Amino acid sequence: MKIALLGYGKMGQVIERIALERGHEIVLKKDENNTFEGLQIADVAIDFSIPAAAVNNISSCFNNNVPVVSGTTGWLENYQEMVDLCNSKDGAFISSSNFSLGVNLFFEVNEHLAKIMSKFDSYTVNMEEIHHTQKLDAPSGTAISLAKGIIENSSYKSWTLENPKSNEIHIDAKRIGTVPGTHAVIYNSTVDSIEIKHTAHNREGFAIGALIAAEWIVGKKGIFTMKDVLEL
Numbered sequence: 742m743k744i745a746l747l748g749y750g751k752m753g754q755v756i757e758r759i760a761l762e763r764g765h766e767i768v769l770k771k772d773e774n775n776t777f778e779g780l781q782i783a784d785v786a787i788d789f790s791i792p793a794a795a796v797n798n799i800s801s802c803f804n805n806n807v808p809v810v811s812g813t814t815g816w817l818e819n820y821q822e823m824v825d826l827c828n829s830k831d832g833a834f835i836s837s838s839n840f841s842l843g844v845n846l847f848f849e850v851n852e853h854l855a856k857i858m859s860k861f862d863s864y865t866v867n868m869e870e871i872h873h874t875q876k877l878d879a880p881s882g883t884a885i886s887l888a889k890g891i892i893e894n895s896s897y898k899s900w901t902l903e904n905p906k907s908n909e910i911h912i913d914a915k916r917i918g919t920v921p922g923t924h925a926v927i928y929n930s931t932v933d934s935i936e937i938k939h940t941a942h943n944r945e946g947f948a949i950g951a952l953i954a955a956e957w958i959v960g961k962k963g964i965f966t967m968k969d970v971l972e973l
């Protein structure tokens with residue numbers, strides 16, 4: 742499989758190493774200093790760039806009939822625009838806040854727990870996420886996805902980084918050292934607490950998940966999620 746890497750930072754380099762180990766070929770390593778030359782021959786593109794570059798990267802893929810897997814976060818105000826472009830070009834697209842297999846299982850656990858806890862108003866929920874100091878967006882896309890999973894299965898209406906109202910989920914977003922990613926969902930009452938947590942040990946989990954998604958999407962048309970890839 743010929744892969745175009747859109748974004749060649751730390752994540753891009755990990756994806757490159759694992760892709761080569763899996764027998765794939767890298768035909769483009771795109772950063773701010775080079776062009777999209779090589780994209781046209783790619784079987785799939787994997788985008789782990791920066792929020793400001795994501796829309797241009799993804800658009801270029803659809804305009805060149807290349808399916809794209811995007812793990813860039815912080816640009817989702819333009820998500821529907823990219824969906825519309827994908828559909829107009831009969832393309833294929835997966836955008837995920839987190840491609841880690843463990844995190845996507847964690848999303849499922851989070852939604853199931855939210856359904857259970859919605860019946861017990863003695864508990865309030867809050868979240869904590871910790872990432873490395875180079876992460877540009879806060880809260881993380883993963884934290885937002887977790888919050889949405891709770892909102893869709895409870896009476897909560899929104900999330901906030903500030904002091905929460907009764908129908909808001911407070912997210913405590915911390916940036917510490919080189920932490921690859923830790924997310925916790927905590928339900929508190931006056932007598933006890935229930936907590937679920939996912940801790941990433943390195944970037945390899947994100948890279949492996951993105952490559953699995955890239956391998957899966959080749960030859961398909963439409964808008965997909967990791968639920969489709971993992972048959973969840």
